[in-house]
Amino acid sequence: MIREDLAYRWYQAIFSRYSVRAYDGRAVPWDMQDEIAQLMDGFSPMCNGARAVLLEDGAEEILCGFLGTFGKIRGADMLLxxxxxxxxxxHEVAVGFLGEGIILHATSLGLGTCWVSGTYSRRAVEARVKLGDSEKVMAVSPIGFAKRPRKGLGERAVEASKELHWRKPLRSMIRGLPAKDFPVGYLEVLEAARLAPSAVNRQPWRFTVEPDGIAVSAARFELLPMAARRLDCGIAMLHLQVAACANGIRGEWKFLANPPEVAKYVVLP
Ligand SMILES: Cc1cc2nc3c(=O)[nH]c(=O)nc-3n(C[C@H](O)[C@H](O)[C@H](O)COP(=O)(O)O)c2cc1C
Structure with missing residues (x-):
């Protein structure tokens, strides 16, 4: 379970989060850092196998490169x-789940973030973070104040989110029950999962709607390796569960054994 107060807060943040690549260099205030730090070791059993560390400075040197049309990330000091x-x-799913919870929390505090798994120096991070024998750094995110915050969010959040995010249509990513037979609230839950960020915006997830829940699987035939797709699925699963909690649909995750299946959110009667 995710704490209810967090779920409501994060649900709002789903619609206003976007990848921020230009920061204004202001330091993140201590009280905000404290709130974020409380989530570092996880907030749900789904985070088992992942942890996060906050580096207070040096983000700009670690965020080193370009990716396609995305520019270099500039002006950030703090790095998740x-x-x-x-x-x-x-563990890949856990990293996605944990990271996106922290990122939505930062968004709810008015901070900008950007998942980065390609355009950073792993060596520079490993020089700053002590890793256990089987631990590996899987992604980072700058955390700070956007240089030019996007306006028009707040009350218009749901409408504005359509302008903020390009995403595949929902119908291309769901199967199972026809939409007319969805239990109440399922459309909202799937819409929130659809808005999840993913590496190169590939959105490599599929949702199978069943009478007792929603199963998540990694899309087949993708160029991305399975580990990267599972991390993205973890992000979408966090969105799915947050929206389910916020819409009163209680449930729990069960991992599925046959790849590309990942896990099913089983709704509690
Ligand atoms: C796991 C992951 C890795 C990512 N890696 C990078 C990256 O290396 N560099 C970058 O500029 N953006 C990166 N992104 C950001 C995506 O490009 C972005 O989330 C996607 O285009 C959707 O846009 P939005 O976040 O504004 O909704 C990554 C996102 C995810 C989820």
Whole structure:
């Protein structure tokens, strides 16, 4: 379970989060750092196999490169480092789940973030973070104040989110029950999962809607390796569960054994 107060807060943040690549260099105030720090070791059993570390400075030197049309990330000082414990079979999913919870919390505090798994120097991070034998750094995110915050969010959040995010249509990512037979609230839950960020915006997840819940699997035939797709699925799963909690749909995750299946959110009667 995710604490209810966090779920409501994070649900709002789903619609206003976007990847921020230009920061204004202001330091993140201590009280905000404290709130974020409380989530570092996890907030749900789904985070088992992952942990996070906050580096207070040096983000700009670590965020070193370009990716396609995305420019270099500039102006950030603080860096969130997301670490997986490879001996846990579901650690990639856990990193996605934990990282996105922290990122939505930062968003709810008015901070900008950007998942980065490609354009950073792993060596520079490893020089600053002590890792256990089977731990590995899987992604990072700058945390700071956006240089030019996007306006028009707040009350218009749901509408504005359509302008902020390009995403595939929901119908291309769901199967199972026809939409007319969805239990109440399922559309909102799937819409929130659809808005999840993913590496190169590939959105490599599929949702199978069943009468007792929603199963998540990694899309087949993708260029991204399975580990990267599972991390993205973990992000979408965090969105799915947050939206389910906020819409009164209580449930719990069960991992599925046959790849590309990942896990099913089983709704509690
Ligand atoms: C796991 C992951 C890795 C990412 N890696 C990078 C990266 O290396 N560099 C970058 O500029 N953006 C990166 N992104 C950001 C995505 O490009 C971005 O989330 C996607 O285009 C959707 O845009 P949005 O976050 O504004 O909704 C990454 C996102 C995720 C989820």
């Amino acid at each position: 480092v997301l670490i997986g414990e490879a001996s846990y079979p579901n």
